Amino acid sequence: MNAVRVRAIGSRVFQIVPTLLLATFLVFGLMQLVAGDPALLYAGENPTAERIEQVRQQFGLDRPFLVQYASWVGNAFMGDLSVSMMSSEPVLDAILRTLPHTLLIVTVSLSLSVLIGVPLGVMAATRARTPLDTTIMGFSSVGIAVPNFWLAMLLITGFALNRQWFPATGAVLFTDDPISALYHTLLPSMALAASGTAEIARQTRSALSEVLASQYVRTLRAKGLSTFRIIYLHGLKNIGVTLLTVMGLLVNRLLGATVVIEAVFAIPGIGSLVVQGAVAKDFPVVQGVVLAMVILVLVINLVIDILYTIIDPRTLRQ
Structure with missing residues (x-):
């Protein structure tokens, strides 16, 4: 019975991985659909085009969607959830x-x-x-x-x-x-x-x-x-x-x-x-x-x- 229980629990643990990936993909995709460019909010007042581009590069907003997602998931797996664009505090510390x-x-x-x-x-x-x-x-x-x-x-x-x-x-x-x-x-x-x-x-x-x-x-x-x-x-x-x-x-x-x-x-x-x-x-x-x-x-x-x-x-x- 113990072996059966271990297999059953292992199966449920394995099912978590695709569920987690699907959930993160949906959230990441929905955030990309939010109106407005976040780089404009954090580039300061009357920013130049160079400053806006610098902010985009800093937060990886200039890269393709799938590249951004893969990078975010990989960093998250290592415990790095990036930093807050608002306070520069590490997101993991804030959580x-x-x-x-x-x-x-x-x-x-x-x-x-x-x-x-x-x-x-x-x-x-x-x-x-x-x-x-x-x-x-x-x-x-x-x-x-x-x-x-x-x-x-x-x-x-x-x-x-x-x-x-x-x-x-x-x-x-x-x-x-x-x-x-x-x-x-x-x-x-x-x-x-x-x-x-x-x-x-x-x-x-x-x-x-x-x-x-x-x-x-x-x-x-x-x-x-x-x-x-x-x-x-x-x-x-x-x-x-x-x-x-x-x-x-x-x-x-x-x-x-x-x-x-x-x-x-x-x-x-x-x-x-x-x-x-x-x-x-x-x-x-x-x-x-x-x-x-x-x-x-x-x-x-x-x-x-x-x-x-x-x-x-x-x-x-x-």
């Missing part, structure tokens, strides 16, 4: 400086979603078609429908500006001060976690309801097992693949949603970095951030696939 803020928000948001969503889904499933079930599912529908940025502004108004319980803006690195970092991260994480909590609650309720109605559970009840043991030792294990799938999709969605949340809370994360780069037409920054996000998503999906094989070995045959 490593801002990424921890984003990862902390996503981690706390996912944790809140699981810790709140799973128990709510369990309560709804065990009390199906009762007022409690209806109430939980109703709040779940609202949580999915409410925009994250609108909820973020409500949280800022209610808990940061009116009561001053939490900071309205800014962030602290977790490595510098863990308590302060979590304190600054709680409001933006709550804004992101609302939809995630609702989605996990709905999926947990749906999947667990099917398990509780199965012959397998009826047999466990006939053997005298308590409801608590049936749910938490058998039921949740049987829906583990479903929960992993939802969590994997949720992490990918949270990474995208942080762009808006970081703007609302003025958090210097990777979302803010890519927005600044896009507005300034800073191609190296945008391309580097997107590459980092693609790699992050692919790694998360790989981890989810590995966990699949641990929780349900039958996935190895697929």
Whole structure:
């Protein structure tokens, strides 16, 4: 079984390479279609033709598209993502400086979603078609429908500006001060976690309801097992693949949603970095951030696939 698992994981790792190349090619190509010549932006005021050409040569903008792409991919493979056209800071350094803020928000948001969503889904499933079930599912529908940025502004108004319980803006690195970092991260994480909590609650309720109605559970009840043991030792294990799938999709969605949340809370994360780069037409920054996000998503999906094989070995045959 271990050899089969290793082959399955190796196959998934191999599949990452063409996906990564396709994603980087599309991003690089789309950046070339952006209107305007970035060399004109960084050549200074009233630049001469010689100065514009010098900037193009400096950033390799004078070369054919495929040559630029191949050079960028090759340098990226060696850890060189070029430098920012806006600040001259190495793009990799900018990513490593801002990424921890984003990862902390996503981690706390996912944790809140699981810790709140799973128990709510369990309560709804065990009390199906009762007022409690209806109430939980109703709040779940609202949580999915409410925009994250609108909820973020409500949280800022209610808990940061009116009561001053939490900071309205800014962030602290977790490595510098863990308590302060979590304190600054709680409001933006709550804004992101609302939809995630609702989605996990709905999926947990749906999947667990099917398990509780199965012959397998009826047999466990006939053997005298308590409801608590049936749910938490058998039921949740049987829906583990479903929960992993939802969590994997949720992490990918949270990474995208942080762009808006970081703007609302003025958090210097990777979302803010890519927005600044896009507005300034800073191609190296945008391309580097997107590459980092693609790699992050692919790694998360790989981890989810590995966990699949641990929780349900039958996935190895697929």
